[in-house]
Amino acid sequence: MLAVIGLVVGIILGLVLDPTLPAALQPYLPIMIVAALDALFGALRAYLSHTFSDRVFIVSFISNVAIAGLIVWVGDQIGVGSQLSTAVVVVLGIRIFTNAAAIRRAVFHA
Template identity: 45%
Template structure:
């Protein structure tokens, strides 16, 4: 249970203690890959809370999302277009949606149903 958090803190500690810098040419790739990974992570947490988590879907989605985001970034750079912004928008939207769903499960906030009001 606590093992992932232990390795998270070890990774953060190693990152802060070492003098590793990412070259500017890779910053777009790294940022979009991190965003895609966070989207998949929070999607997995949400699926776990909804009792529909599948390890195969999580692992395949993790690598597929990161690969798609990096490929979009690469194609955009080759065309001279900021195509990675499409991935930023899509993953950002899904990330915030997953976080709001997780918050509802944690605080037991029911979703409001859309009701049509007849006038």
């Protein structure tokens, strides 16, 4: 219940305050969102298999976002940012679909 309240408060604050992202961080936002989705799907999979740990989720969420952003930043520094962005999205996409398949099997027993 606390998570739902936090989500609602966060959405309301986002709509009221209308935060802007600095231009320097805008190229990294899509990659960070995909990394966050990977952590969320992993958490749902762990929850359904009764192995969920809030500490593991928080560490996974923060580290996934930071590492994905760091990889793309390093790619930008060496001139291959778009290639590394694609690589990060592919790897995280595979993980998301793997977790989604496990979630589907757990929910539908198929």
